[in-house]
Amino acid sequence: MKRVLVILRKEWLELRQDRLILIGTFGPAIMLTLLPLLGMWAVRRAPDSPARDDTTLAEANAALLGLTGREFGQAILGQQLSVLFFLLPLIIPSVIAAYSIVGEKTGRTLEPLLATPLHTWQLLLGKTLAALLPAVAVTWGLSGIFVLGIRSLAVSSRVVDAIVSPGWVIVLICCTPLLALVTIALMVAISARVTDPRTAQQVSGVLVLPVVTVVVGQVTGKLVLNPSTALGVTAILALLATLALWVATRLFGREVVLTRWR
Amino acid sequence: MESIAIETNGLTRSFGSRPAVDNLTLTIPAGKVFGFLGPNGAGKTTTVRMLTTLIAPTSGTARVAGYRLGEDNESLRRSVGILTETPGLYDRLSARQNLMYFAQLYDLDSRKASSQTERYLRMLELWGRRDDPVGGFSRGMRQKLAIARALLHEPKIVFLDEPTVGLDPEASKIVRDFVRELRAEGRTIFLTTHNLADADELCDLIGVFQGQLLHLDTPARLRAELFGEGTQITLVGDAAPWIPIAESLSFVHSATATADLLTVALDNPSEQNPTLVAALVAAGAPVRYVTPQEHTLEEVYLQLLVNARVTRQLVEAGR
Secondary structure, three states: HHHHHHHHHHHHHHHOOHHHHHHHHHHHHHHHHHHHHHHHHHHHHHOOOOOOHHHHHHHHHHHHOOOHHHHHHHHHHHHHHHHHHHHHHHHHHHHHHHHHHHHHOOOHHHHHHOOOOHHHHHHHHHHHHHHHHHHHHHHHHHHHHHHHHHHHHHHHHHHHHHHHHHHHHHHHHHHHHHHHHHHHHHHHHHHHOOOHHHHHHHHHHHHHHHHHHHHHHHOOOOOOOOOHHHHHHHHHHHHHHHHHHHHHEEEEEEEEHHOOOO | OOOEEEEEEEEEEEEOOOEEEEEEEEEEEEEOEEEEEOOOOOOOHHHHHOOOOOOOOOOEEEEEEEEEEOOHHHHHHHEEEEEEOOOOOOOEEEEHHHHHHHHHHOOOOHHHHHHHHHHHHHHHEEEEOOOOEEHHOOOHHHHHHHHHHHHOOOOOOEEEEEOOOOOHHHHHHHHHHHHHHHHOOOOOOEEOOOOHHHHHHHHHHOEEEEEEEEEEEEEHHHHHHOOHHHHHHOOOOOOOOHHHHHHHHOOOEEEEOOOOEEEEOOOHHHHHHHHHHHHHOOOOOOEEEEEEOOOHHHHHHHHHHHHHHHHHHHHHHEE
């Protein structure tokens, strides 16, 4: 594990010294946290209206039933924007891994690196952790700030319950590392084909599509993140992450990297 | 008994159906500088990659620093250092951070890593720039840093792939002097280069390679084998009239003249030169200088490649 820690330290040292990567990594994360809180604050200042008795709404999203106009506004806004937190485990590792893995390729540092007694799994694990840990820490940390913000800005506890639902919490806790792992595995696969970190990042943009589907599902009421849906999503992601990491390990073989990565 | 640093037996590596290295068998004694020469695409880098366990051979065996290829690759990698074709450094990190990173990957503890880093940065005259990001270094400085990286863990065998390419004369000299120092320390150097003057100056043993090993010998024996021994005599005036005098001696194979230079091919110049010079002087030849005939390694190398091409054409014509 010592060599894995050496790699991890070096990756973070490089990360700290590159302002562009830092902005690309943490800028969107801060924006995604502030945006819903700003919206909540704006709705809080709007005039209130009585609760509506809407059976269609109750069927689609029971948490919104019986809320007053302001409560409804805050809850619907918070629910839709809270899903955007699932983008963070995609954005953060894709930026870090693009520079850390494709960067090794473009900087021609892989050959001297692989000539050391380092095992390929140690290199891959070091790279994976270097991208995974900040992604998980930032996502969970900013989600915590988001929850605290919701609690202080919500007009009632019913709004907090509607936004910080058990389903959302399960997905946040269980799916964040899994989404990050799938992203890193994809970056390894992309690294075998592309020649610069920006292209790798652009190609990895396809990963945003499933999260956008969840957002659209929420907005249209077709998908509500209840605990059973959340566990189902977690199970699918766990399978996907296992498969993706298996493929990544095979693509990151010493010989494959040196002879086929162009 | 002389110990062996590198020994290969029928080492072969193919990419698809194309063999990049075909049936390479060679032995390199410990403590020698071995020059591995060949044109671009000859398979030199593939050979280095196989011997440093970066890629596996398709067939054949090899033993490097006492470790058999494919059996204990981790120990083998600990015993060798490699300077790759391109330096491959982390541009955002400083010279010191680059070296410390690799020293730790070679399992040196912090104190040792730090002292080795300082030692090599000083030795290669980079200590003054130790905390500068490598991205701002010149090509020569980068190459020197990459050489330092290859030596941090004090390997017994060092593979240097084109160490002086793209360097200015001063930096090239530093690298050449450094190679000599490494040899003086008893390390084995496996040097691939296109710079034949460097190879001539540094190498104890030369292997000319083009997919297959065309020749393996010391530079002196390669010259003698290809071009024979010879003596050059500079005369006052035209040398052509003195050809019959030289050729009248039984040990002379041939004599040629170019302006004032008489070139005489013979078997043993050190013993036969006095007789040759005496005969010429007795016949009235105005001898100015007598020097051994020198062929550059470049001439040897080009001749070997021509021979290989002719042999290949003959084999193909015979099919």
